[in-house]
Amino acid sequence: MSRTRLRYTMIGFIIGVFFVYMKELPVADGVRFAAPFYGAGIGLLIDGIILRVRQQKGNEK
Incomplete structure (x- = not known):
């Protein structure tokens, strides 16, 4: 698990x-x-949403 995924899960x-x-x-x-x-x-769902938003922002730049 990545650090953020584990953090939001905990x-x-x-x-x-x-x-x-x-x-x-x-x-x-x-x-x-x-x-x-x-x-x-x-927590896992929130982390997934955050990762998708970050990926979309990265694709737009």
Whole structure:
């Protein structure tokens, strides 16, 4: 994995861990305990979007 991909994945995972400990959220326990993995996936999606935008900007120049 590249540095940015790993960075966004870990940021998403850590944010998901915070959701696990927020027991006041009106979310089912299964979704709450899966939140770190959802966060990691969202981090990967964001990284993919950023890479595509950078590639398009590079092609325009």
